[in-house]
Amino acid sequence: MFEKFNSIEFRTNFLVGIFLASVIMSNILGGKISEISLLGIPVIFSVGLIPFFMTFFILDSINEVHGQQKARETVWLGMFILAFVFLVTMISVYLPYAARSWVTPEQFGPVFGSSLRMIFASIAAFFLADMADAYVFQRVREMTKGKLLWLRSNVSNFIGETIDTFVFMFLAFFDPATGHGAGFVIQLIIPYLALKLVLSVINTPFVYAGVKWLRGSDMANGNNI
Template structure:
């Protein structure tokens, strides 16, 4: 690989990492709004099946990016992005905590009570999300590379979906258990939100598979990578 190609690979890695971190941080900040993602009103376990948090919308992007980084840059680089995401989330939590602590002026468009209502639960959300995220992302990377070794770099769809299905179930169940434990979500809503969130994530995982194939194809064509070959940024 030429020095020009290596620089392009480094810049692309930074872009993917930035997109990953942004998606993760934003998902923690907007989680308190819930919506219907399907127009039919179907109930399961006493909860409307298609009710989910808007925080789930950017979250599948993180798993697509870690799979892409795992495929092109390797397991070590994917783990680096996960750790950077953890740091960014806790740093955003610190900013929100300080912002919530300082008093608003009389003319401030957003007063203390409104700010606390919107962002007051962010600390719990970030804590719950980070624990779930840690389990899910590392499981996703481990399973992805297990299938990659087993299939000798073939059947991209298999490792993409198998790793994402497992990790997304871990993520969804863990964060809901923690939020219910802290009283942020009623326990009665647990199973409905779990099923609804997991179904949504499975659909997104299946739909993002063509985008993963496209990304891998473009990378391999750009950097002339052989099958199962990874880019080294050292």
């Protein structure tokens, strides 16, 4: 029984499950904005960045061990599940409330009632960014002949996170008619992208840990320092 839990198949399924949960949580929690102080500097961010932080190092770990095809399959699965979650959530929001409901429309709607524009922006940004991450990771691996895992992880993450931020912000907020032109969107992008790039660097040891754990005792292809 315990041997099954220690198999590479189980470990892969476990990481895929955490990846999918992180994708969902990053969208559910994304509405809360938090502020912390780092070295006296106020940092304002969406708490959805916490699970978002996990998706890239998990995807890179899967890509490193199983290849680009498995990583792409994981992204497709994430997109379909994210779309399903949004669909069920929208249905839940628009269903009528019973008199005995312990939550009111004013409480439930603002938390779970995303606009169709926001939903489309979230799905498009996730899909394009993670597909780009998987592609770039594989290309850099080929260029470095399987070495320098830290390099391909950070390069692919930088590109993926840049695509994610630009696609989501422009699809969700670009509206010249209301004064939200390109300049306004760029102002939104800069702090979020800067924080994501810092998190990408912090991600590096987690990628190494994820690859090592995923491979377990099978380190035949472990020359990736």
